[in-house]
Amino acid sequence: MLSISASECICPDRILLFTMKMHLGRFLVLATFVAACNAGCYVQTLDMPTDDSPPGCKDDDGKHHPLKSSWRTSDCQDCFCEENEITCCNIAPMPVEFDRKKCQVILNEENCTFSVVEYKDPQKSCDVHGWNL
Amino acid sequence: MHGSCGLWALLLLLATAGPTTALKEDEKQLMVQLHNLYRTQVSPPASDMLQMRWDPELAAFAKAYAQKCVWGHNKDRGRRGENLFAITDEGLDLPLAVEEWHHEREHYNFSAAVCATGQMCGHYTQVVWSKTERIGCGSHFCETLQGVEETNIHLLVCNYEPPGNVKGQRPYLEGKPCSQCPLDYSCENALCEPVRGPEEAQELTPLVTEGPSTVADEALGPGKTNTPSLATETPSFSGREVSGSLATTAPPTVGTKAPSSLGKEEPASMATKAPPSQNAEVPSISATATLLFSEEDPGPLPRSTHLPVLRAAHDIASKTSTSPTRPESSQHPTGEPQPRALEEVEAEVKVPSSSEVLASVLPARAQPGEPQATLGHPKSLPNFPSDSASGNAIGGRTLALQSSLPGADGPEKPSRKPPNSSGHTWAHSSGLLLLPPLLWAGLL
Secondary structure, three states: EEEEEOOOOOOOOOOEEEEEEEOOOOEEEEEOOOOOOOOOOEEEEEEOOOOOOOOOEEEEOOEEOOOOOOOOOOEEEEEEEOOOOOEEOOOOOOOEEEOOOEEEEEEEEEEEEEEEOOOOOOOOEEOOEEEEO | HHHHHHHHHHHHHHHOOOOOOOHHHHHHHHHHHHHHHHHHOOOOOEEEOHHHHHHHHHHHHHHHOOOOOOOOOOOOOOEEEEEEEEEEEEOOEEEEEEEEHHHHHHHHEEOOOOEOOOOOHHHHHHOOOOOOEEEEEEEEEEEEEEEEOOOOEEEEEEEEEEOOOEEOOOOOOEEOOOOOOOOEEEOOOOEEEOOOHHHHHHHHHHHHOOOOOOHHHHOOOOOOOOOHHHHHHHHHOOOOOOOHHHHHHHHHHHHOHHHHHHHHHHHHHOOOOOOOOOOOOOHHHHHHHHHOOOOOOOOOHHHHHHHHHHHHHHHHHHHHOOOOOOOOOHOOOOOOOHHHHHHHHHHHHHHHHHHHHHHHHHHOOOOOOOOOOOOOOOOHHOOOOOOOHHOOOOOOHHHHHHHHHOOOOOOOOOOOOOOOHHHHHHHHHHHHHHHHHHHHHHHH
């Protein structure tokens, strides 16, 4: 009766996730969810700096960031360099209150925003009432 | 007798508990309860899960940020965890907010410590981050927000300390509940609760005198208060096994709280929009508390008022017919009804006002073993309105309240669908339906 199939989720690219198909008699509902990875906030503790290392933070890509500086990652995270740690938060509010039967969420990576459009007609946007940030 | 009392309580509620005071106070407690409820229901079980408590400073901090109406996280949050929820509609539904965060659990694989690709888990893991023991939330109605076109949004900001979501760590240690609590922590309803120190005890004193539970919660912070605040009690209920006892205990607590303190404090708090961090002490509690949730917004609270009633109705109805909505819940080893938890939680949250009323009305009636008073799902509502409700209804409501509090879920509770806006609507209507019977009960 209820089958949930997960299609691919390309986290780095943040494209989407899974499609849930619900067969209810003759009624077919398709709901697609798109989400970014690691939404919310997190803390990354850094190794103790060595004497010769400049003050600041080195991210996973090996890039150095000055202490108290902030930067935006390619996966829509705003990060901040604190003492011995990096704190990051997702900047794309995730729509969570909308008609999941009719609509799907799509991430617009260019501007780190989600849009919710009708599954059948992506040209039509759907009303969203709630978001997780 | 009960009837008259009930009526009195009801009227009181209607007259005083309005949208303003009590509810807001309750909301704070509910937020703590909701978090603790979810924390007790993690699966696999947690051995080091600390009890979360309200922190006035955090709340003031969160409130201050909420008032800025920024569509994004607080860049100045420092070493604080942060969860945000924004919603349009009539008002802010706190249970819904926490539930939405908690829903991310579906995508989180604890054993592998990974989040399903492309999914969000950070809000959930923050909610159940074992080392996080302080929470403070604030909300604000924003006609406009920086960074988006959306208008008229209720923004909820919750900050946590210590912050969760430390990269490379799991949200908690798996194991027998409380088996790995820190030193100076005791086990309370499957959560590690700090043992009060002398200084804390002193702080508490004032609170106690001040009265009601609410105050105690906030002020105290760590310790457990004498006054049974929802927050503190909640945990116990959460224990599935405990369910029976819950019923008995819970009610009283609720009753105490609501009415009194809230009223007084709210106003004060409103006045003090003050910046965070100033008031750490007990006395400040009222202020802090208010700060947090006091909204100038028109709408956020309203719901709660209605909801409560609904819940009660639900319970009743649910007894007859409960239906497990969420498939996943069953999976948990513990047999904890996670979904249920949500429901219950919701119940609690929404219940506040009503619960109080109910509590006051039928304090003694609480029936043990009724923990299950689940909110059945909407469909059960129809039955609800009936008169039968009046007599038993009351009891049922009481139960509902109690059960709702902490995870008083029986293992087998049916789960309810995550609240959609539709659900709320329903709730409202049901609430209205419920009123007449309640009044009748009171008269009789």
